[in-house]
Amino acid sequence: MRARAIPSLLMFSAVAIVSIGAATYISVPRNAVSAHQVTQPLPIPPSDAEARAFADKLIAKMTLAEKLGQMTQVPLNSPPPRPADELARTGSVGSFLFITDAAEINRLQHVAVEQSRLHIPLLFGYDVIHGFRTIYPVPIALAASWDPSAAEQAQSMAAREARATGIQWAFAPMVDIARDPRWGRIMEGAGEDPFLGSRMAEAQVKGFQGATLGEPDHIMACVKHFAGYGAASGGRDYEESNISDEQLWNVYLPPFHAALEAGAGSIMSAYMDLNGVPATGNRFLLHDVLRDDWNFHGMVVSDWAAVKSLTTHGFSKDDTDAAVRALNAGVDMEMSTTNFQDKLPAALHQGLVTEAAINNAVRNILIAKYKLGLFKNPYSDPSKTASLMVTPEQRATARKIATQTAVLLRDQDNLLPLSSKYKTIALIGPLADSKPDIMGSWCLAGHPSDSVTVLEGLHKRYDATAKILYTKGVEIEREQPSIFDEQFSSPKPTMTTDAERDTEFHHALDLINQSDVAILVLGELQSMSGERASRSSLDLPGKQEQLLEAAVATGKPIVLVLLNARPLNITWASKNVPVILEAWYPGTEGGNAIADLLSGDANPGGKLPVAWPLTIGQIPINYGRNLTQIPEAPNTRYWDGSSAPLYPFGYGLSYSTFTTTNLRIAAPTVHAGSTLQVSVDVQNTSNRAGDEVVELYTHQRAGSASRPVRELKGFVRVSLKPNETRTVTIALNTKDLGFWSPQTHHWSMEPGTFDLWAGTDETATTHTTFDLVP
Numbered sequence: 001m002r003a004r005a006i007p008s009l010l011m012f013s014a015v016a017i018v019s020i021g022a023a024t025y026i027s028v029p030r031n032a033v034s035a036h037q038v039t040q041p042l043p044i045p046p047s048d049a050e051a052r053a054f055a056d057k058l059i060a061k062m063t064l065a066e067k068l069g070q071m072t073q074v075p076l077n078s079p080p081p082r083p084a085d086e087l088a089r090t091g092s093v094g095s096f097l098f099i100t101d102a103a104e105i106n107r108l109q110h111v112a113v114e115q116s117r118l119h120i121p122l123l124f125g126y127d128v129i130h131g132f133r134t135i136y137p138v139p140i141a142l143a144a145s146w147d148p149s150a151a152e153q154a155q156s157m158a159a160r161e162a163r164a165t166g167i168q169w170a171f172a173p174m175v176d177i178a179r180d181p182r183w184g185r186i187m188e189g190a191g192e193d194p195f196l197g198s199r200m201a202e203a204q205v206k207g208f209q210g211a212t213l214g215e216p217d218h219i220m221a222c223v224k225h226f227a228g229y230g231a232a233s234g235g236r237d238y239e240e241s242n243i244s245d246e247q248l249w250n251v252y253l254p255p256f257h258a259a260l261e262a263g264a265g266s267i268m269s270a271y272m273d274l275n276g277v278p279a280t281g282n283r284f285l286l287h288d289v290l291r292d293d294w295n296f297h298g299m300v301v302s303d304w305a306a307v308k309s310l311t312t313h314g315f316s317k318d319d320t321d322a323a324v325r326a327l328n329a330g331v332d333m334e335m336s337t338t339n340f341q342d343k344l345p346a347a348l349h350q351g352l353v354t355e356a357a358i359n360n361a362v363r364n365i366l367i368a369k370y371k372l373g374l375f376k377n378p379y380s381d382p383s384k385t386a387s388l389m390v391t392p393e394q395r396a397t398a399r400k401i402a403t404q405t406a407v408l409l410r411d412q413d414n415l416l417p418l419s420s421k422y423k424t425i426a427l428i429g430p431l432a433d434s435k436p437d438i439m440g441s442w443c444l445a446g447h448p449s450d451s452v453t454v455l456e457g458l459h460k461r462y463d464a465t466a467k468i469l470y471t472k473g474v475e476i477e478r479e480q481p482s483i484f485d486e487q488f489s490s491p492k493p494t495m496t497t498d499a500e501r502d503t504e505f506h507h508a509l510d511l512i513n514q515s516d517v518a519i520l521v522l523g524e525l526q527s528m529s530g531e532r533a534s535r536s537s538l539d540l541p542g543k544q545e546q547l548l549e550a551a552v553a554t555g556k557p558i559v560l561v562l563l564n565a566r567p568l569n570i571t572w573a574s575k576n577v578p579v580i581l582e583a584w585y586p587g588t589e590g591g592n593a594i595a596d597l598l599s600g601d602a603n604p605g606g607k608l609p610v611a612w613p614l615t616i617g618q619i620p621i622n623y624g625r626n627l628t629q630i631p632e633a634p635n636t637r638y639w640d641g642s643s644a645p646l647y648p649f650g651y652g653l654s655y656s657t658f659t660t661t662n663l664r665i666a667a668p669t670v671h672a673g674s675t676l677q678v679s680v681d682v683q684n685t686s687n688r689a690g691d692e693v694v695e696l697y698t699h700q701r702a703g704s705a706s707r708p709v710r711e712l713k714g715f716v717r718v719s720l721k722p723n724e725t726r727t728v729t730i731a732l733n734t735k736d737l738g739f740w741s742p743q744t745h746h747w748s749m750e751p752g753t754f755d756l757w758a759g760t761d762e763t764a765t766t767h768t769t770f771d772l773v774p
């Protein structure tokens with residue numbers, strides 16, 4: 001083995017070129033930094049020294065009970081163990097969650113700040129996932145915009161409403177990579193790809209927090225769920241994730257690192273076992289990676305009851321052991337259960353934990369409160385809260401973003417945008433006029449009465465020019481209740497007998513027969529996605545498929561609008577229904593946005609952030625996989641069907657047409673540590689303004705380990721006027737060409753030849769090559 005130091009690469013303070021046999025790696029030596037390191041440690045912000053000194057002074061005055069109080073987060077959606085006032089007054093709580101009444105939040109804050117011994121403010125946390133009162137498209141839809149600035153804007157607007165209510169902490173973004181659409185929480189993330197996921201993660205952090213923690217009208221982000229939750233076995237929520245080191249470092253961890261690099265102030269430890277060790281008791285994750293490798297200085301909160309459930313996992317032997325293991329692994333604050341408070345005093349006495357470990361946890365919490373400005377300005381102004389909710393500006397932004405996130409999957413013979421010749425429009429489907437269902441799951445502070453359904457949106461858009469005939473056709477229902485039913489629920493079915501259901505089904509077909517065109521709004525109830533909302537089938541629930549097939553059989557032109565947050569089985573529709581518009585759960589302004597899209601007032605430009613399976617048996621079908629034998633026939637992996645997805649990652653149509661040509665690179669070689677300018681000409685070949693996403697994919701031809709056939713390494717969404725041609729230049733950063741090698745156990749950029757494709761989905765064909773050199 002030869003090794004020679006090279007003076008500087010942007011990524012590392014100490015690197016070496018190492019040759020092993022015929023291969024050469026640009027590598028991080030083991031003695032320089034951890035062998036696991038994904039990328040550079042995070043810098044310590046200068047403001048931390050001041051915050052730390054402040055926190056340490058306070059810690060010196062705190063009793064053990066006060067310290068453990070700070071480390072406890074109490075939910076207020078059910079009666080707390082002791083009255084909330086008493087908890088606040090005695091310093092027995094550091095944070096409350098699940099409270100949205102601005103006056104009550106402010107009142108409790110007054111109690112904590114004015115009546116507790118050390119006057120430490122409370123931190124109010126909430127699941128601000130895709131909006132607070134105004135609801136924006138669900139996170140998977142934000143990713144489908146392929147426009148990080150749209151995701152940033154949505155979360156910034158959400159932060160404003162939350163902060164105006166007194167909430168200073170969002171349990172978002174969820175950055176779990178998910179490659180299994182059976183998993184209900186695929187809706188909360190950015191899909192399958194670590195590069196797209198990282199860009200969406202950092203954008204959302206900036207949206208929530210602003211440029212730095214503590215900005216007015218902003219709140220602290222909490223990146224979750226650290227780590228690997230998206231790989232739940234079989235897509236079954238909460239089941240263990242078994243992830244190879246290679247996949248962990250190259251796929252699942254990068255979005256977390258990107259979010260922390262963007263300044264996220266906190267992170268949430270996940271529920272499930274990662275490779276046999278529960279994430280909330282996992283010192284490798286919470287200490288070795290997070291603190292040692294990444295140098296993270298923010299706070300760590302457990303997921304809901306995840307400390308206590310270390311025992312349920314068969315990991316800790318009892319509540320004391322759970323508290324000890326979680327603290328020693330690196331959890332600072334316990335959500336919803338009180339093992340820390342109840343069990344750590346005795347554990348400290350027995351020497352199972354140290355006072356220093358407790359102080360570290362408290363320090364992280366106090367620093368977060370300090371940086372958020374809560375010691376100087378703990379209160380909100382509840383008299384202003386109502387006027388800041390669902391403002392015209394919030395609505396306008398929600399409507400625009402909901403048009404940007406929709407993905408047009410099929411538009412045969414340009415049926416969309418709808419022609420003005422259609423004077424009678426049938427609007428059919430169980431989701432067409434449901435206010436909660438257009439919002440999606442995880443919008444517990446949203447008011448369904450604020451939201452605009454598709455029926456309402458179409459009435460506003462078409463009442464002057466066309467007649468709308470509406471009915472549900474069928475009703476759908478979850479087979480098991482949802483954990484959120486009491487807080488937020490979809491309308492219950494109203495038809496109780498088969499005869500009623502049959503009559504309604506035929507009524508829908510009658511309306512279609514009376515119309516010039518029919519729009520079917522199908523998909524899933526909001527409660528069918530999200531936490532504890534995994535499925536073993538991806539079929540349209542209930543009798544929706546039959547309704548769709550019967551609608552097509554009428555011979556009328558049919559438009560299928562999907563409201564959902566995961567790929568569903570639409571294989572029949574993909575051949576037989578002329579139009580499929582994936583609108584996701586578009587939020588408060590969803591109905592208006594869908595009317596904008598159907599009418600052509602807006603032009604779809606979203607792209608899939610996940611490959612869409614052709615059959616459920618293909619799962620996982622993510623594009624970034626390695627090739628082995630017979631690469632020339634990749635579509636023969638099954639004898640009983642295709643192994644290609646129905647729609648590839650990155651795919652999406654527009655009412656405009658585009659070409660991407662003339663791919664060129666600034667130089668045929670690029671030095672590790674620098675960037676390669678990649679240019680491509682994008683032309684709008686239609687006479688309608690529209691958006692196109694230019695996507696860059698690379699493939700490393702050889703290395704210390706096999707590399708995926710393609711990896712997204714750059715993208716940009718551009719708006720083009722009719723017939724406009726634009727040269728788009730994307731800086732390909734060589735840092736993104738590095739990977740953690742399962743052969744060397746190092747993160748390295750390996751010199752060699754790379755393929756480069758530019759196009760509008762992962763099947764892009766415009767191709768060139770370049771060489772990465774030291």
Ligand code: NOJ
Binds near residue numbers: 127224531
């Ligand atoms: C459990 C969920 O897993 C997590 O994402 C959420 O933030 C907490 N509950 C609080 O609601």
